[in-house]
Amino acid sequence: MNEETKKEFLDAKELMEEVAEDRTVPRNIRKVVSDAIEKVSSEDATVVNCSEAIYLLDDISNDINIPSHTRTTIWEIISKLEGVKEKIK
Numbered sequence: 001m002n003e004e005t006k007k008e009f010l011d012a013k014e015l016m017e018e019v020a021e022d023r024t025v026p027r028n029i030r031k032v033v034s035d036a037i038e039k040v041s042s043e044d045a046t047v048v049n050c051s052e053a054i055y056l057l058d059d060i061s062n063d064i065n066i067p068s069h070t071r072t073t074i075w076e077i078i079s080k081l082e083g084v085k086e087k088i089k
Contacts, residue, residue: 012084016033016036019074029070032060036052036053053081057078061074
């Protein structure tokens with residue numbers, strides 16, 4: 001993985017950690033984001049890990065109880081992970 005891809009991956013992971021620690025976000029959403037963090041927690045991102053995390057985040061982004069600012073952040077995370085996934089294919 002090149003430096004640009006690694007930076008994008010770390011940015012996405014950092015955003016996920018911020019959402020997981022945000023107490024204004026409902027607990028079930030923070031749990032799913034924490035699960036997504038676990039999927040991509042290995043040193044090297046794989047296409048499968050990124051895809052699993054994207055699936056989890058996409059599913060939770062449709063939750064009716066999610067705050068709008070969190071939904072926007074989750075879409076940003078998904079976008080970054082999609083970019084990483086395409087670059088490491």
